[in-house]
Amino acid sequence: MKSLVSKIESNLPQLSEAERRIGEYIIERPDAVPHMTTKELSEKSGVSEASIIRFCKSIGMGSFKTFKLALLKDVTLMDTNLTDFSVLQQKDSPYDLFHKIIHVNKSAIESCADSMDRKELAKAVEALKEAEKLVFFGVGGSSTAAVDAQYKFTKLGYHSITSLDFHYMLSLIPHLTEKDVFVAISTSGKTKDVLELSRFAKKRGAKVIALTNINKSPLYKEADIRLCTPNVEQDFRIGSISSRMTQLTVIDTLYMSMFHHIGEKVVQKYYDARKEMESLRR
Amino acid sequence: MKSLVSKIESNLPQLSEAERRIGEYIIERPDAVPHMTTKELSEKSGVSEASIIRFCKSIGMGSFKTFKLALLKDVTLMDTNLTDFSVLQQKDSPYDLFHKIIHVNKSAIESCADSMDRKELAKAVEALKEAEKLVFFGVGGSSTAAVDAQYKFTKLGYHSITSLDFHYMLSLIPHLTEKDVFVAISTSGKTKDVLELSRFAKKRGAKVIALTNINKSPLYKEADIRLCTPNVEQDFRIGSISSRMTQLTVIDTLYMSMFHHIGEKVVQKYYDARKEMESLRR
DNA sequence: TGCAGAATGAAATTAAATTTCGTAATATGA
DNA sequence: TCATATTACGAAATTTAATTTCATTCTGCA
Secondary structure, eight states, X not given: OOOHHHHHHHHGGGSOHHHHHHXXXXXXXXXXXXXXXXXXXXXXXTSOHHHHHHHHHHTTOSSHHHHHHHHHHHHHHHTOOOOOOOSOOTTOOHHHHHHHHHHHHHHHHHHHHHHOOHHHHHXXXXXXXXXXXXXXXXXXXXXXXXXXXXXXXXXXXXXXXXXXXXXXXXXXXXXXXXXXXXXXXXXXXXXXXXXXXXXXXXXXXXXXXXXXXXXXXXXXXXXXXXXXXXXXXXXXXXXXXXXXXXXXXXXXXXXXXXXXXXXXXXXXXXXXXXHXXXXXXX | OOOHHXXXXXXXXXXOHHHHHHHHHHHHOTTTGGGOOHHHHHHHHTSXXXXXXXXXXXXXXXXXXXXXXXXXXXXXXXXXXXXXXXXXXXXXXXXHHHHHHHHHHHHXXXXXXXXXXXXXXXXXXXXXXXXXXXXXXXXXXXXXXXXXXXXXXXXXXXXXXXXXXXXXXXXXXXXXXXXXXXXXXXXXXXXXXXXXXXXXXXXXXXXXXXXEESSOOHHHHHOSEEEEEOOOOOBTTTBOSSHHHHHHHHHHHHHHHHHHHHHXXXXXXXXXXXXXXXXXXX
Protein backbone atom coordinates (compact mmCIF):
# COMPACT_ATOMS: atom_id res chain seq x y z
CA MET A 1 0.00 0.00 0.00
CA LYS A 2 1.28 3.36 -1.02
CA SER A 3 1.56 6.15 1.46
CA LEU A 4 -0.67 9.11 0.94
CA VAL A 5 2.23 11.47 0.48
CA SER A 6 3.84 9.37 -2.19
CA LYS A 7 0.49 9.00 -3.84
CA ILE A 8 0.20 12.76 -4.03
CA GLU A 9 3.72 12.90 -5.33
CA SER A 10 3.00 10.56 -8.19
CA ASN A 11 -0.25 12.31 -9.02
CA LEU A 12 1.41 15.68 -9.17
CA PRO A 13 1.92 15.81 -12.95
CA GLN A 14 -1.71 15.17 -13.64
CA LEU A 15 -2.93 17.94 -11.43
CA SER A 16 -3.69 21.47 -12.46
CA GLU A 17 -1.51 24.42 -11.58
CA ALA A 18 -3.30 25.37 -8.37
CA GLU A 19 -3.70 21.80 -7.21
CA ARG A 20 -0.07 21.06 -7.89
CA ARG A 21 0.92 23.98 -5.71
CA ILE A 22 -1.14 22.50 -2.90
CA GLY A 23 0.38 19.09 -3.44
CA GLU A 24 3.86 20.49 -3.36
CA TYR A 25 3.22 22.26 -0.13
CA ILE A 26 1.79 19.13 1.44
CA ILE A 27 4.78 17.08 0.38
CA GLU A 28 7.01 19.69 1.88
CA ARG A 29 5.30 19.90 5.26
CA PRO A 30 3.01 16.89 5.67
CA ASP A 31 3.24 17.06 9.44
CA ALA A 32 1.92 20.61 9.57
CA VAL A 33 -1.15 20.14 7.43
CA PRO A 34 -3.40 18.15 9.76
CA HIS A 35 -3.52 21.11 12.11
CA MET A 36 -4.48 23.58 9.42
CA THR A 37 -7.76 24.94 8.17
CA THR A 38 -8.55 25.27 4.49
CA LYS A 39 -7.91 28.95 4.82
CA GLU A 40 -4.44 28.50 6.24
CA LEU A 41 -3.46 25.89 3.73
CA SER A 42 -4.78 28.03 0.93
CA GLU A 43 -2.69 30.95 2.11
CA LYS A 44 0.43 28.86 2.58
CA SER A 45 0.20 27.32 -0.84
CA GLY A 46 -1.06 30.45 -2.54
CA VAL A 47 -4.36 29.21 -3.85
CA SER A 48 -8.01 29.62 -2.98
CA GLU A 49 -9.92 27.65 -0.44
CA ALA A 50 -12.12 26.23 -3.12
CA SER A 51 -9.08 24.73 -4.76
CA ILE A 52 -8.18 22.97 -1.57
CA ILE A 53 -11.50 21.20 -1.57
CA ARG A 54 -11.11 20.36 -5.25
CA PHE A 55 -7.67 19.02 -4.54
CA CYS A 56 -9.00 16.67 -1.90
CA LYS A 57 -11.57 15.29 -4.28
CA SER A 58 -8.96 14.98 -7.02
CA ILE A 59 -6.83 12.67 -4.96
CA GLY A 60 -9.82 10.65 -3.98
CA MET A 61 -10.74 11.97 -0.57
CA GLY A 62 -14.29 12.68 0.40
CA SER A 63 -13.61 15.88 2.25
CA PHE A 64 -10.87 18.06 3.56
CA LYS A 65 -11.37 16.65 7.03
CA THR A 66 -11.05 13.08 5.88
CA PHE A 67 -7.96 14.06 4.04
CA LYS A 68 -6.42 15.59 7.13
CA LEU A 69 -7.16 12.50 9.16
CA ALA A 70 -5.68 10.24 6.51
CA LEU A 71 -2.62 12.40 6.26
CA LEU A 72 -2.07 12.42 10.00
CA LYS A 73 -2.31 8.65 10.12
CA ASP A 74 0.17 8.52 7.33
CA VAL A 75 2.61 10.89 8.94
CA THR A 76 2.35 9.16 12.28
CA LEU A 77 3.28 5.84 10.77
CA MET A 78 5.89 7.26 8.50
CA ASP A 79 7.90 8.58 11.43
CA THR A 80 9.70 10.72 8.96
CA ASN A 81 12.57 12.75 10.10
CA LEU A 82 11.62 16.10 8.81
CA THR A 83 14.46 18.19 7.77
CA ASP A 84 15.07 21.81 8.24
CA PHE A 85 12.96 24.82 7.64
CA SER A 86 13.49 28.44 8.20
CA VAL A 87 12.08 29.67 11.43
CA LEU A 88 10.87 33.04 10.34
CA GLN A 89 8.49 33.89 7.57
CA GLN A 90 6.69 37.14 7.33
CA LYS A 91 3.22 35.68 7.23
CA ASP A 92 3.61 33.40 10.21
CA SER A 93 1.01 33.70 12.91
CA PRO A 94 1.93 33.06 16.55
CA TYR A 95 0.34 29.65 16.22
CA ASP A 96 2.49 28.86 13.19
CA LEU A 97 5.55 29.92 15.11
CA PHE A 98 4.47 27.77 17.99
CA HIS A 99 4.42 24.68 15.81
CA LYS A 100 7.73 25.54 14.28
CA ILE A 101 9.30 26.00 17.66
CA ILE A 102 7.94 22.69 18.84
CA HIS A 103 9.56 21.15 15.83
CA VAL A 104 12.88 22.92 16.25
CA ASN A 105 13.13 22.19 19.93
CA LYS A 106 12.21 18.58 19.40
CA SER A 107 14.87 18.10 16.77
CA ALA A 108 17.41 19.85 18.92
CA ILE A 109 16.78 17.46 21.77
CA GLU A 110 16.83 14.55 19.39
CA SER A 111 20.22 15.47 18.07
CA CYS A 112 21.65 15.58 21.58
CA ALA A 113 22.15 11.88 21.18
CA ASP A 114 24.63 12.46 18.41
CA SER A 115 27.00 14.79 20.14
CA MET A 116 27.19 13.18 23.55
CA ASP A 117 30.21 11.04 24.30
CA ARG A 118 29.22 8.25 26.59
CA LYS A 119 32.58 8.01 28.29
CA GLU A 120 32.70 11.70 29.03
CA LEU A 121 29.21 11.45 30.46
CA ALA A 122 30.28 8.61 32.72
CA LYS A 123 33.27 10.63 33.85
CA ALA A 124 31.06 13.59 34.62
CA VAL A 125 28.74 11.47 36.74
CA GLU A 126 31.68 9.99 38.63
CA ALA A 127 33.04 13.45 39.28
CA LEU A 128 29.71 14.66 40.59
CA LYS A 129 29.33 11.66 42.86
CA GLU A 130 32.44 12.61 44.71
CA ALA A 131 32.03 16.34 44.60
CA GLU A 132 31.77 18.47 47.67
CA LYS A 133 30.70 21.78 46.17
CA LEU A 134 29.16 22.28 42.74
CA VAL A 135 29.56 25.58 40.99
CA PHE A 136 27.64 26.36 37.82
CA PHE A 137 28.39 29.32 35.62
CA GLY A 138 26.90 30.54 32.38
CA VAL A 139 26.10 33.97 31.01
CA GLY A 140 23.49 35.20 28.58
CA GLY A 141 21.29 32.43 27.31
CA SER A 142 23.33 29.85 29.14
CA SER A 143 22.49 31.31 32.51
CA THR A 144 19.14 29.55 32.29
CA ALA A 145 20.85 26.17 32.43
CA ALA A 146 23.05 27.29 35.30
CA VAL A 147 20.08 28.45 37.34
CA ASP A 148 18.20 25.27 36.61
CA ALA A 149 21.13 23.07 37.54
CA GLN A 150 21.74 24.91 40.75
CA TYR A 151 18.12 24.46 41.80
CA LYS A 152 18.08 20.78 40.94
CA PHE A 153 21.30 19.90 42.71
CA THR A 154 20.30 21.84 45.76
CA LYS A 155 17.18 19.68 45.89
CA LEU A 156 19.49 16.68 45.93
CA GLY A 157 21.26 18.05 48.96
CA TYR A 158 24.37 19.33 47.25
CA HIS A 159 26.13 22.48 48.17
CA SER A 160 25.40 24.01 44.84
CA ILE A 161 26.16 27.55 43.76
CA THR A 162 25.56 29.83 40.83
CA SER A 163 25.46 33.51 40.18
CA LEU A 164 25.23 35.79 37.20
CA ASP A 165 27.69 38.14 38.79
CA PHE A 166 31.23 37.70 37.53
CA HIS A 167 32.75 39.40 40.53
CA TYR A 168 30.80 37.32 42.97
CA MET A 169 32.07 34.23 41.21
CA LEU A 170 35.57 35.64 41.26
CA SER A 171 35.46 35.94 45.00
CA LEU A 172 34.03 32.45 45.32
CA ILE A 173 36.54 30.47 43.30
CA PRO A 174 39.56 30.91 45.58
CA HIS A 175 37.68 28.75 48.07
CA LEU A 176 37.39 25.82 45.68
CA THR A 177 39.55 22.73 46.14
CA GLU A 178 40.27 19.45 44.32
CA LYS A 179 37.07 18.08 45.77
CA ASP A 180 34.91 20.62 43.98
CA VAL A 181 33.43 20.71 40.50
CA PHE A 182 33.06 23.74 38.32
CA VAL A 183 30.53 23.37 35.51
CA ALA A 184 31.20 25.89 32.75
CA ILE A 185 28.28 26.47 30.41
CA SER A 186 28.83 28.22 27.13
CA THR A 187 27.31 27.36 23.78
CA SER A 188 30.14 28.79 21.77
CA GLY A 189 32.87 27.78 24.18
CA LYS A 190 34.46 31.17 23.65
CA THR A 191 32.71 33.35 26.18
CA LYS A 192 35.45 35.21 27.93
CA ASP A 193 33.86 35.40 31.37
CA VAL A 194 33.24 31.69 31.38
CA LEU A 195 36.74 30.89 30.13
CA GLU A 196 38.45 33.06 32.69
CA LEU A 197 36.51 31.60 35.57
CA SER A 198 37.11 28.05 34.29
CA ARG A 199 40.83 28.62 34.12
CA PHE A 200 40.82 30.13 37.56
CA ALA A 201 38.83 27.22 38.98
CA LYS A 202 41.14 24.74 37.32
CA LYS A 203 44.16 26.48 38.80
CA ARG A 204 42.54 26.05 42.19
CA GLY A 205 42.41 22.31 41.48
CA ALA A 206 38.66 21.99 40.89
CA LYS A 207 37.44 19.64 38.17
CA VAL A 208 36.10 21.58 35.24
CA ILE A 209 33.16 20.14 33.32
CA ALA A 210 32.39 21.97 30.11
CA LEU A 211 28.86 22.03 28.78
CA THR A 212 29.46 23.36 25.32
CA ASN A 213 28.84 22.85 21.64
CA ILE A 214 30.82 20.14 20.02
CA ASN A 215 33.63 22.05 18.40
CA LYS A 216 37.20 22.68 19.22
CA SER A 217 36.65 25.84 21.13
CA PRO A 218 38.96 27.02 23.91
CA LEU A 219 36.55 25.80 26.55
CA TYR A 220 36.36 22.40 24.91
CA LYS A 221 40.12 22.09 24.88
CA GLU A 222 40.75 23.24 28.39
CA ALA A 223 38.04 21.37 30.28
CA ASP A 224 38.70 18.19 32.19
CA ILE A 225 35.42 16.67 31.09
CA ARG A 226 33.47 17.66 27.99
CA LEU A 227 29.74 17.26 27.72
CA CYS A 228 28.93 18.29 24.21
CA THR A 229 25.70 19.61 22.87
CA PRO A 230 24.89 19.44 19.18
CA ASN A 231 25.54 22.34 16.86
CA VAL A 232 21.95 23.30 16.38
CA GLU A 233 21.25 25.79 13.70
CA GLN A 234 20.87 29.30 14.89
CA ASP A 235 19.51 32.33 13.27
CA PHE A 236 22.21 34.97 13.28
CA ARG A 237 19.74 37.64 14.16
CA ILE A 238 17.96 36.07 17.05
CA GLY A 239 20.48 33.65 18.47
CA SER A 240 19.64 30.11 19.21
CA ILE A 241 16.51 29.32 21.08
CA SER A 242 17.30 25.64 21.04
CA SER A 243 20.78 25.36 22.47
CA ARG A 244 19.24 25.98 25.85
CA MET A 245 17.05 22.91 25.36
CA THR A 246 20.07 20.78 24.68
CA GLN A 247 21.88 22.13 27.71
CA LEU A 248 18.90 21.43 29.90
CA THR A 249 18.65 17.92 28.57
CA VAL A 250 22.21 17.29 29.65
CA ILE A 251 21.52 18.86 33.03
CA ASP A 252 18.51 16.57 33.38
CA THR A 253 20.73 13.62 32.66
CA LEU A 254 23.20 14.62 35.32
CA TYR A 255 20.42 15.26 37.76
CA MET A 256 18.70 11.96 37.11
CA SER A 257 21.97 10.09 37.29
CA MET A 258 22.74 11.60 40.63
CA PHE A 259 19.24 11.01 41.84
CA HIS A 260 19.64 7.45 40.76
CA HIS A 261 22.85 7.20 42.67
CA ILE A 262 21.89 8.76 45.96
CA GLY A 263 18.19 8.48 45.25
CA GLU A 264 16.60 6.59 48.04
CA LYS A 265 18.53 8.55 50.61
CA VAL A 266 16.88 11.80 49.61
CA VAL A 267 13.38 10.57 48.94
CA GLN A 268 12.43 11.00 52.56
CA LYS A 269 13.76 14.51 52.51
CA TYR A 270 11.71 15.30 49.43
CA TYR A 271 8.65 14.18 51.30
CA ASP A 272 9.55 16.29 54.27
CA ALA A 273 10.08 19.31 52.06
CA ARG A 274 6.79 18.79 50.33
CA LYS A 275 4.87 18.20 53.52
CA GLU A 276 6.34 21.33 55.03
CA MET A 277 5.44 23.24 51.90
CA GLU A 278 1.87 22.03 52.13
CA SER A 279 1.59 22.94 55.76
CA LEU A 280 2.76 26.42 54.87
CA ARG A 281 0.19 26.28 52.10
CA ARG A 282 2.58 27.64 49.51
CA MET B 1 4.46 7.86 27.76
CA LYS B 2 0.97 6.79 28.52
CA SER B 3 -1.49 6.37 25.73
CA LEU B 4 -4.30 8.84 25.54
CA VAL B 5 -6.92 6.14 25.98
CA SER B 6 -5.35 4.78 29.12
CA LYS B 7 -4.96 8.32 30.36
CA ILE B 8 -8.68 8.85 29.95
CA GLU B 9 -9.28 5.54 31.65
CA SER B 10 -7.29 6.50 34.70
CA ASN B 11 -8.87 9.96 34.84
CA LEU B 12 -12.36 8.54 34.69
CA PRO B 13 -13.03 8.55 38.43
CA GLN B 14 -12.17 12.23 38.72
CA LEU B 15 -14.52 13.30 35.98
CA SER B 16 -18.06 14.46 36.40
CA GLU B 17 -21.08 12.39 35.42
CA ALA B 18 -21.42 13.76 31.90
CA GLU B 19 -17.72 13.74 31.21
CA ARG B 20 -17.40 10.20 32.46
CA ARG B 21 -20.08 9.10 30.02
CA ILE B 22 -18.06 10.63 27.22
CA GLY B 23 -14.87 9.00 28.43
CA GLU B 24 -16.53 5.63 28.60
CA TYR B 25 -17.77 5.90 25.08
CA ILE B 26 -14.33 6.92 23.83
CA ILE B 27 -12.69 3.98 25.54
CA GLU B 28 -15.23 1.73 23.94
CA ARG B 29 -14.83 3.04 20.41
CA PRO B 30 -11.58 5.03 20.22
CA ASP B 31 -11.19 4.35 16.54
CA ALA B 32 -14.57 5.80 15.67
CA VAL B 33 -14.26 9.08 17.47
CA PRO B 34 -11.75 10.92 15.28
CA HIS B 35 -14.28 10.96 12.47
CA MET B 36 -17.12 12.30 14.53
CA THR B 37 -18.43 15.77 15.11
CA THR B 38 -19.23 17.10 18.55
CA LYS B 39 -22.90 16.58 17.75
CA GLU B 40 -22.49 12.94 16.87
CA LEU B 41 -20.36 12.19 19.86
CA SER B 42 -22.76 14.03 22.12
CA GLU B 43 -25.64 11.95 20.79
CA LYS B 44 -23.76 8.67 21.11
CA SER B 45 -22.72 9.33 24.64
CA GLY B 46 -25.92 11.03 25.67
CA VAL B 47 -24.61 14.42 26.73
CA SER B 48 -24.58 17.93 25.35
CA GLU B 49 -22.11 19.28 22.86
CA ALA B 50 -20.85 21.74 25.42
CA SER B 51 -19.88 18.87 27.66
CA ILE B 52 -17.80 17.40 24.87
CA ILE B 53 -15.78 20.57 24.72
CA ARG B 54 -15.45 20.64 28.48
CA PHE B 55 -14.33 17.04 28.45
CA CYS B 56 -11.53 17.86 26.04
CA LYS B 57 -10.27 20.63 28.27
CA SER B 58 -10.54 18.40 31.32
CA ILE B 59 -8.21 15.81 29.91
CA GLY B 60 -5.74 18.43 28.84
CA MET B 61 -6.54 19.15 25.23
CA GLY B 62 -6.90 22.63 23.83
CA SER B 63 -9.83 21.88 21.57
CA PHE B 64 -12.01 19.10 20.26
CA LYS B 65 -10.08 19.11 17.03
CA THR B 66 -6.70 18.65 18.63
CA PHE B 67 -8.24 15.95 20.75
CA LYS B 68 -9.41 14.09 17.68
CA LEU B 69 -6.01 14.42 16.08
CA ALA B 70 -4.25 13.22 19.20
CA LEU B 71 -6.63 10.31 19.54
CA LEU B 72 -6.13 9.26 15.96
CA LYS B 73 -2.39 9.38 16.36
CA ASP B 74 -2.78 7.29 19.45
CA VAL B 75 -4.99 4.73 17.81
CA THR B 76 -2.66 4.58 14.83
CA LEU B 77 0.33 3.96 17.00
CA MET B 78 -1.43 1.43 19.12
CA ASP B 79 -1.06 -1.05 16.32
CA THR B 80 2.66 -0.54 16.07
CA ASN B 81 2.65 -0.70 19.83
CA LEU B 82 5.46 1.26 21.34
CA THR B 83 5.66 0.37 24.96
CA ASP B 84 6.18 2.96 27.57
CA PHE B 85 8.93 2.84 30.07
CA SER B 86 9.49 3.98 33.56
CA VAL B 87 12.24 6.45 33.89
CA LEU B 88 14.14 4.78 36.64
CA GLN B 89 15.50 1.29 36.62
CA GLN B 90 18.20 0.10 38.87
CA LYS B 91 20.50 -1.10 36.12
CA ASP B 92 20.36 2.08 34.07
CA SER B 93 23.68 3.61 33.18
CA PRO B 94 23.97 7.37 32.81
CA TYR B 95 23.92 6.87 29.08
CA ASP B 96 20.68 4.88 29.30
CA LEU B 97 19.17 7.62 31.37
CA PHE B 98 20.34 10.15 28.85
CA HIS B 99 18.42 8.43 26.11
CA LYS B 100 15.35 8.08 28.21
CA ILE B 101 15.46 11.74 29.07
CA ILE B 102 15.79 12.65 25.43
CA HIS B 103 12.70 10.63 24.79
CA VAL B 104 10.72 12.05 27.66
CA ASN B 105 11.63 15.65 26.91
CA LYS B 106 10.85 15.21 23.26
CA SER B 107 7.42 13.82 23.99
CA ALA B 108 6.75 16.61 26.45
CA ILE B 109 7.49 19.22 23.83
CA GLU B 110 5.47 17.34 21.29
CA SER B 111 2.41 17.30 23.47
CA CYS B 112 2.59 21.07 23.87
CA ALA B 113 0.69 21.21 20.63
CA ASP B 114 -2.29 19.56 22.26
CA SER B 115 -2.81 21.83 25.19
CA MET B 116 -2.24 25.20 23.58
CA ASP B 117 -5.31 27.20 22.72
CA ARG B 118 -4.64 29.24 19.67
CA LYS B 119 -6.89 32.09 20.63
CA GLU B 120 -5.33 32.48 24.02
CA LEU B 121 -1.93 32.51 22.39
CA ALA B 122 -3.02 35.25 20.03
CA LYS B 123 -4.40 37.20 22.98
CA ALA B 124 -1.12 36.83 24.83
CA VAL B 125 0.86 38.12 21.88
CA GLU B 126 -1.46 41.09 21.51
CA ALA B 127 -1.11 41.89 25.18
CA LEU B 128 2.66 41.74 24.97
CA LYS B 129 2.73 43.98 21.93
CA GLU B 130 1.14 46.76 23.88
CA ALA B 131 2.83 46.14 27.18
CA GLU B 132 4.99 48.68 28.88
CA LYS B 133 6.56 46.58 31.64
CA LEU B 134 6.74 42.79 31.71
CA VAL B 135 6.98 41.00 35.00
CA PHE B 136 7.68 37.27 35.18
CA PHE B 137 7.29 35.24 38.31
CA GLY B 138 7.77 31.59 39.08
CA VAL B 139 9.17 29.71 42.02
CA GLY B 140 10.92 26.38 42.32
CA GLY B 141 11.29 24.62 39.00
CA SER B 142 9.29 27.33 37.29
CA SER B 143 11.83 29.99 38.13
CA THR B 144 13.94 28.70 35.25
CA ALA B 145 11.31 29.77 32.77
CA ALA B 146 10.94 33.15 34.46
CA VAL B 147 14.66 33.82 34.30
CA ASP B 148 14.81 32.75 30.70
CA ALA B 149 11.87 34.89 29.71
CA GLN B 150 13.25 37.91 31.47
CA TYR B 151 16.54 37.59 29.63
CA LYS B 152 14.90 37.14 26.26
CA PHE B 153 12.52 40.04 26.56
CA THR B 154 15.23 42.32 27.80
CA LYS B 155 17.12 41.49 24.63
CA LEU B 156 14.08 42.67 22.72
CA GLY B 157 14.24 46.01 24.49
CA TYR B 158 11.41 45.46 26.93
CA HIS B 159 11.44 46.66 30.46
CA SER B 160 11.37 43.16 31.78
CA ILE B 161 11.62 42.10 35.38
CA THR B 162 11.84 38.96 37.44
CA SER B 163 13.05 37.96 40.84
CA LEU B 164 12.95 34.91 43.03
CA ASP B 165 12.32 37.09 46.01
CA PHE B 166 8.67 37.29 46.99
CA HIS B 167 9.16 40.46 48.97
CA TYR B 168 10.98 42.17 46.19
CA MET B 169 8.09 41.34 43.89
CA LEU B 170 5.66 42.53 46.49
CA SER B 171 7.30 45.93 46.51
CA LEU B 172 7.35 46.02 42.75
CA ILE B 173 3.72 45.28 41.99
CA PRO B 174 2.18 48.47 43.39
CA HIS B 175 3.95 50.27 40.55
CA LEU B 176 2.20 48.26 37.88
CA THR B 177 -0.60 49.77 35.81
CA GLU B 178 -3.08 48.67 33.15
CA LYS B 179 -0.32 48.95 30.62
CA ASP B 180 1.75 46.24 32.25
CA VAL B 181 1.70 42.49 31.97
CA PHE B 182 2.29 40.02 34.76
CA VAL B 183 3.25 36.53 33.62
CA ALA B 184 2.55 33.99 36.35
CA ILE B 185 4.35 30.69 35.93
CA SER B 186 3.25 27.69 37.94
CA THR B 187 2.94 24.14 36.74
CA SER B 188 0.29 23.21 39.26
CA GLY B 189 -1.46 26.56 39.19
CA LYS B 190 -1.77 26.33 42.94
CA THR B 191 1.48 27.81 44.18
CA LYS B 192 0.50 30.27 46.82
CA ASP B 193 3.25 32.82 46.20
CA VAL B 194 2.41 32.95 42.53
CA LEU B 195 -1.32 33.18 43.17
CA GLU B 196 -1.00 35.96 45.66
CA LEU B 197 1.21 38.04 43.42
CA SER B 198 -1.08 37.43 40.44
CA ARG B 199 -4.09 38.62 42.38
CA PHE B 200 -2.22 41.64 43.56
CA ALA B 201 -1.06 42.46 40.03
CA LYS B 202 -4.57 42.04 38.74
CA LYS B 203 -5.90 44.34 41.40
CA ARG B 204 -3.41 46.92 40.19
CA GLY B 205 -4.95 46.55 36.74
CA ALA B 206 -2.12 44.66 35.07
CA LYS B 207 -2.99 41.93 32.59
CA VAL B 208 -2.26 38.53 34.06
CA ILE B 209 -1.01 35.81 31.74
CA ALA B 210 -0.90 32.37 33.32
CA LEU B 211 1.60 29.83 32.13
CA THR B 212 0.26 26.72 33.77
CA ASN B 213 -0.83 23.17 33.24
CA ILE B 214 -4.16 22.76 31.56
CA ASN B 215 -6.46 22.07 34.48
CA LYS B 216 -8.94 24.03 36.40
CA SER B 217 -6.55 25.35 38.99
CA PRO B 218 -7.03 28.68 40.77
CA LEU B 219 -4.40 30.31 38.59
CA TYR B 220 -6.11 29.05 35.45
CA LYS B 221 -9.41 30.47 36.56
CA GLU B 222 -8.19 33.83 37.69
CA ALA B 223 -5.87 34.73 34.85
CA ASP B 224 -6.87 37.04 32.04
CA ILE B 225 -5.05 34.94 29.49
CA ARG B 226 -4.21 31.26 29.86
CA LEU B 227 -1.29 29.63 28.11
CA CYS B 228 -1.59 25.99 28.94
CA THR B 229 1.14 23.40 29.04
CA PRO B 230 0.32 19.71 28.81
CA ASN B 231 -0.05 17.53 31.86
CA VAL B 232 3.20 15.67 31.48
CA GLU B 233 3.61 12.72 33.72
CA GLN B 234 5.76 13.28 36.70
CA ASP B 235 7.44 10.96 39.04
CA PHE B 236 6.16 11.70 42.51
CA ARG B 237 9.63 11.31 43.94
CA ILE B 238 11.61 13.49 41.60
CA GLY B 239 9.07 15.97 40.33
CA SER B 240 8.73 16.71 36.71
CA ILE B 241 11.83 17.34 34.70
CA SER B 242 9.77 17.96 31.61
CA SER B 243 7.29 20.61 32.58
CA ARG B 244 10.10 23.11 32.36
CA MET B 245 10.65 22.13 28.73
CA THR B 246 7.05 22.83 27.93
CA GLN B 247 7.15 26.18 29.69
CA LEU B 248 10.25 27.17 27.79
CA THR B 249 8.66 26.18 24.53
CA VAL B 250 5.82 28.57 25.24
CA ILE B 251 8.28 31.28 26.23
CA ASP B 252 10.12 30.70 22.96
CA THR B 253 6.88 31.15 21.09
CA LEU B 254 6.16 34.44 22.80
CA TYR B 255 9.69 35.59 22.21
CA MET B 256 9.69 34.66 18.56
CA SER B 257 6.30 36.22 18.04
CA MET B 258 7.45 39.46 19.53
CA PHE B 259 10.68 39.33 17.61
CA HIS B 260 8.62 38.79 14.55
CA HIS B 261 6.54 41.80 15.41
CA ILE B 262 9.20 44.33 16.31
CA GLY B 263 11.94 42.28 14.70
CA GLU B 264 13.72 44.44 12.23
CA LYS B 265 13.76 47.36 14.59
CA VAL B 266 15.97 45.55 17.05
CA VAL B 267 18.25 43.72 14.66
CA GLN B 268 20.59 46.68 14.47
CA LYS B 269 20.73 46.81 18.23
CA TYR B 270 21.58 43.14 18.36
CA TYR B 271 24.50 43.83 16.08
CA ASP B 272 25.62 46.74 18.18
CA ALA B 273 25.46 44.62 21.32
CA ARG B 274 27.44 41.85 19.69
CA LYS B 275 30.05 44.16 18.28
CA GLU B 276 30.49 45.82 21.62
CA MET B 277 30.78 42.42 23.25
CA GLU B 278 33.48 41.43 20.81
CA SER B 279 35.41 44.63 21.32
CA LEU B 280 35.35 43.92 25.03
CA ARG B 281 36.51 40.43 24.10
CA ARG B 282 33.97 38.75 26.30
C1' DT C 1 -11.71 36.66 -33.88
C1' DG C 2 -14.82 34.44 -31.25
C1' DC C 3 -16.52 30.53 -28.88
C1' DA C 4 -16.39 26.24 -25.77
C1' DG C 5 -14.60 24.52 -21.89
C1' DA C 6 -11.49 24.15 -18.07
C1' DA C 7 -9.45 26.43 -14.06
C1' DT C 8 -9.76 29.50 -10.49
C1' DG C 9 -10.99 32.59 -6.63
C1' DA C 10 -14.52 35.68 -4.23
C1' DA C 11 -18.42 35.51 -1.98
C1' DA C 12 -22.41 32.99 -0.17
C1' DT C 13 -23.95 29.11 2.15
C1' DT C 14 -23.92 25.30 5.16
C1' DA C 15 -21.98 22.77 8.85
C1' DA C 16 -19.20 22.33 12.91
C1' DA C 17 -17.01 23.96 17.02
C1' DT C 18 -17.11 26.90 20.84
C1' DT C 19 -18.97 30.29 24.06
C1' DT C 20 -22.47 32.27 26.75
C1' DC C 21 -25.93 32.09 29.78
C1' DG C 22 -29.60 30.36 32.74
C1' DT C 23 -30.96 26.68 35.76
C1' DA C 24 -30.60 23.08 38.84
C1' DA C 25 -27.99 20.44 41.99
C1' DT C 26 -24.59 20.21 45.48
C1' DA C 27 -21.33 21.75 48.73
C1' DT C 28 -19.86 25.32 52.39
C1' DG C 29 -20.29 27.77 56.19
C1' DA C 30 -22.47 31.04 59.55
C1' DT D 1 -30.94 25.16 59.20
C1' DC D 2 -30.90 28.54 55.95
C1' DA D 3 -28.31 31.55 52.98
C1' DT D 4 -24.53 31.60 49.78
C1' DA D 5 -21.15 29.85 46.85
C1' DT D 6 -19.72 26.60 43.69
C1' DT D 7 -20.22 23.34 40.29
C1' DA D 8 -22.32 20.80 36.49
C1' DC D 9 -24.93 20.90 32.72
C1' DG D 10 -27.51 21.72 28.35
C1' DA D 11 -30.01 25.06 25.09
C1' DA D 12 -29.24 28.61 22.38
C1' DA D 13 -26.22 32.10 20.33
C1' DT D 14 -22.03 33.02 18.29
C1' DT D 15 -17.85 32.22 15.96
C1' DT D 16 -15.15 29.67 12.95
C1' DA D 17 -14.34 26.31 9.30
C1' DA D 18 -15.74 23.67 5.25
C1' DT D 19 -18.15 23.56 1.10
C1' DT D 20 -20.80 25.32 -2.80
C1' DT D 21 -22.04 28.60 -6.13
C1' DC D 22 -21.12 31.56 -9.51
C1' DA D 23 -18.65 35.04 -12.18
C1' DT D 24 -14.20 35.76 -14.31
C1' DT D 25 -10.10 34.61 -16.60
C1' DC D 26 -7.43 31.86 -19.40
C1' DT D 27 -6.55 28.44 -23.20
C1' DG D 28 -6.98 26.00 -27.34
C1' DC D 29 -9.10 25.58 -31.56
C1' DA D 30 -12.24 26.36 -35.58
